Amino acid sequence: MIIYGTALLAVCHLLGIFLGDLLGALIGVKTNVGGVGIAMILLICARLYMHKRGLMPQTTELGVTFWGAMYIPVVVAMAAQQNVVAALRGGPVALLAAMGALALCACTIALINRTEKPARSTASGPQAVATTA
Numbered sequence: 001m002i003i004y005g006t007a008l009l010a011v012c013h014l015l016g017i018f019l020g021d022l023l024g025a026l027i028g029v030k031t032n033v034g035g036v037g038i039a040m041i042l043l044i045c046a047r048l049y050m051h052k053r054g055l056m057p058q059t060t061e062l063g064v065t066f067w068g069a070m071y072i073p074v075v076v077a078m079a080a081q082q083n084v085v086a087a088l089r090g091g092p093v094a095l096l097a098a099m100g101a102l103a104l105c106a107c108t109i110a111l112i113n114r115t116e117k118p119a120r121s122t123a124s125g126p127q128a129v130a131t132t133a
Contacts, residue, residue, distance in 0.1 A: 009043055009067045019038050020032040020034050020036075020038055027093055028091065
């Protein structure tokens with residue numbers, strides 16, 4: 001049933017919020033740190049685990065797929081609730097985390113682009129299009 005996919009999301013969301021609060025307490029910030037992201041990673045892992053073992057019927061997967069498509073709006077809504085000013089006042093941890101995430105993403109994208117095999121082209125080179133005026 002589709003409702004089972006929603007129930008799986010609810011369990012992952014509650015666990016993600018708990019882990020996000022725990023992570024925030026560990027780094028000294030009095031807020032949830034990445035709870036929604038953790039929840040979505042847990043949902044992806046649970047879906048893959050259940051799918052490999054044949055424990056997820058097609059209708060349940062539809063519920064999980066629906067919430068996976070809702071990822072961006074959920075993250076935007078959750079981010080609107082975060083108090084960025086309080087996080088920045090709490091110390092340089094938020095700024096360091098943002099710069100670290102930016103650097104990691106840039107390095108990962110550069111690595112992917114360098115290791116990617118070039119696509120084969122049927123033409124021998126760029127073809128110029130002649131225009132007459």
